[in-house]
Amino acid sequence: xxxxxxxxxxxxxxxxxxxxxxxxxxxxxxxxxAAIVPNGKNTIVDLSGVTFLASMGIRMLISTTRALSRxxxxxxxxxxxxxxxxxxxxAALTDIIPLASSENDALGLVG
Amino acid sequence: MEDGQTRVMTFARSANFTLEDRAHCLELIEGHDAGHxxxxxxxxxxxxxxxxxxxxxxxxxxxxxxxxxxLENDNILTVTDLNSTNGTFIDGVRISHPTAMPVxxxxxxxxxxxxxxxxxxxEILQHDEFDRDIAKARSYVEALLPHPIGEGPxxxxxxxxxxSKLGGDAxxxxxxxPTQIMLYMMDVSxxxxxxxxxxVAVMNLLRQRALPNTDMSDPAQVLAAxxxxxxxxxxxxxxxxxxxxIYDTASRQMRYASAGHHPAFLVPPDRSRxxxxxxxxxxxxxDPGTRFSAATADIPPGASLYLFSDGVFEFVTRDxxxxxxxxxxxxxxxxxxxxxxxxxRLFREVRRLAQPxxxxxxxxxxxxTFD
Numbered sequence: 222x223x224x225x226x227x228x229x230x231x232x233x234x235x236x237x238x239x240x241x242x243x244x245x246x247x248x249x250x251x252x253x254x255a256a257i258v259p260n261g262k263n264t265i266v267d268l269s270g271v272t273f274l275a276s277m278g279i280r281m282l283i284s285t286t287r288a289l290s291r292x293x294x295x296x297x298x299x300x301x302x303x304x305x306x307x308x309x310x311x312a313a314l315t316d317i318i319p320l321a322s323s324e325n326d327a328l329g330l331v332g
Numbered sequence: 333m334e335d336g337q338t339r340v341m342t343f344a345r346s347a348n349f350t351l352e353d354r355a356h357c358l359e360l361i362e363g364h365d366a367g368h369x370x371x372x373x374x375x376x377x378x379x380x381x382x383x384x385x386x387x388x389x390x391x392x393x394x395x396x397x398x399x400x401x402x403l404e405n406d407n408i409l410t411v412t413d414l415n416s417t418n419g420t421f422i423d424g425v426r427i428s429h430p431t432a433m434p435v436x437x438x439x440x441x442x443x444x445x446x447x448x449x450x451x452x453x454x455e456i457l458q459h460d461e462f463d464r465d466i467a468k469a470r471s472y473v474e475a476l477l478p479h480p481i482g483e484g485p486x487x488x489x490x491x492x493x494x495x496s497k498l499g500g501d502a503x504x505x506x507x508x509x510p511t512q513i514m515l516y517m518m519d520v521s522x523x524x525x526x527x528x529x530x531x532v533a534v535m536n537l538l539r540q541r542a543l544p545n546t547d548m549s550d551p552a553q554v555l556a557a558x559x560x561x562x563x564x565x566x567x568x569x570x571x572x573x574x575x576x577x578i579y580d581t582a583s584r585q586m587r588y589a590s591a592g593h594h595p596a597f598l599v600p601p602d603r604s605r606x607x608x609x610x611x612x613x614x615x616x617x618x619d620p621g622t623r624f625s626a627a628t629a630d631i632p633p634g635a636s637l638y639l640f641s642d643g644v645f646e647f648v649t650r651d652x653x654x655x656x657x658x659x660x661x662x663x664x665x666x667x668x669x670x671x672x673x674x675x676x677r678l679f680r681e682v683r684r685l686a687q688p689x690x691x692x693x694x695x696x697x698x699x700x701t702f703d
Contacts, residue, residue, distance in 0.1 A: 242692065243522065273654055275646070275693070276521035276573075283618055284569050304656055311657070312573065312592040313614045316622065 500527025643693030
């Protein structure tokens with residue numbers, strides 16, 4: 222599991238790559254939270270490189286979104302592959318975290 | 333011999349160690365005997381289906397004298413196949429000559445997978461003690477699961493195979509009134525002891541029908557009550573998915589609601605369709621603002637209802653392909669197999685398709701067949 226992050230204007234952009242399962246979350250969770258929560262910036266998360274999303278990955282996304290929300294920031298996901306999109310839909314995750322189809326749409330939602 | 337019910341007989345831990353001496357070990361990583369550990373002493377060990385093999389695996393796919401493990405140059409664990417019928421595999425590759433087996437590699441013999449570990453005797457003793465405690469905890473979880481039902485307005489059978497020694501899956505069913513049957517399937521995020529503790533807390537509430545101020549015959553109310561009682565921020569960040577239904581034996585209707593869970597599937601007797609039963613709601617504990625809804629389905633005579641956790645269909649195949657729910661649904665519609673329960677048939681299919689070395693997630697599948 223890999224993670225990169227940078228800024229697009231005032232928005233934090235985080236890119237996740239790999240399997241977001243128990244092992245993947247173990248590798249990336251601390252850095253994921255640290256990259257997003259402390260500065261409270263609105264954040265977009267690129268899921269286009271995520272090949273599998275398990276319950277632990279969903280838990281990480283929800284927990285981080287909650288923590289960011291307490292700082293006044295919003296988190297939006299985008300770029301989910303069909304398999305990951307199915308998991309997100311099954312879990313009704315979009316009731317909690319918005320999912321955009323593209324980076325531009327995600328930026329529009331947090332902007 | 334059924335998958336996952338292999339009886340294991342083994343030789344005694346014969347080697348003499350000091351506590352800090354390291355030993356090569358093989359640990360079973362699947363099935364009811366997962367965690368059982370064999371020490372490979374200086375003289376090596378043989379594996380087979382019957383004595384005089386040192387490690388006896390009562391598995392019909394294991395040859396009488398299947399393979400031998402020895403310690404070769406500089407204490408390297410080496411595996412030699414003894415012309416077994418079904419072959420010996422290291423990390424999925426069939427061996428044709430004596431082959432070194434690195435620490436962490438998985439040996440596949442018949443339906444058994446054994447992982448190579450390199451442990452001190454102190455670690456082995458500590459691990460054994462921990463395993464005994466976990467085994468007690470697992471026995472407790474399994475004691476909470478309902479007995480299969482063989483007669484009445486519906487029959488039930490199920491299979492529960494945690495991927496680790498304790499899992500976060502749980503299910504149950506039972507009478508709510510003379511004409512109402514309650515049933516559910518839940519899956520706590522993650523695996524292991526924490527997830528198991530969480531599932532046990534919920535199971536006991538549902539078993540006792542003990543949700544406060546809640547009409548247990550109203551699935552949406554039940555989900556809302558649990559969502560209120562188990563917010564993830566108060567439970568170590570854990571949420572759970574749940575499918576909950578009430579079957580009315582008089583009206584032959586199922587009232588159901590689901591939270592973050594994939595559908596249960598209703599398969600008519602002609603097996604022409606697999607009808608998904610689901611309401612779209614967030615998982616329990618994930619969001620205090622979730623509004624839960626319920627729906628109703630008619631149950632045709634002779635139909636079967638399949639409830640399962642996501643570990644049943646989320647796995648990587650031997651070809652490296654990520655499987656998903658849409659790949660699994662057609663398997664539900666396949667014909668029943670004489671002499672096999674449906675849960676066992678589907679488990680065998682998944683095991684056959686999945687990469688060797690055990691499933692990554694808990695496999696829990698409950699089948700109800702209606703009169």
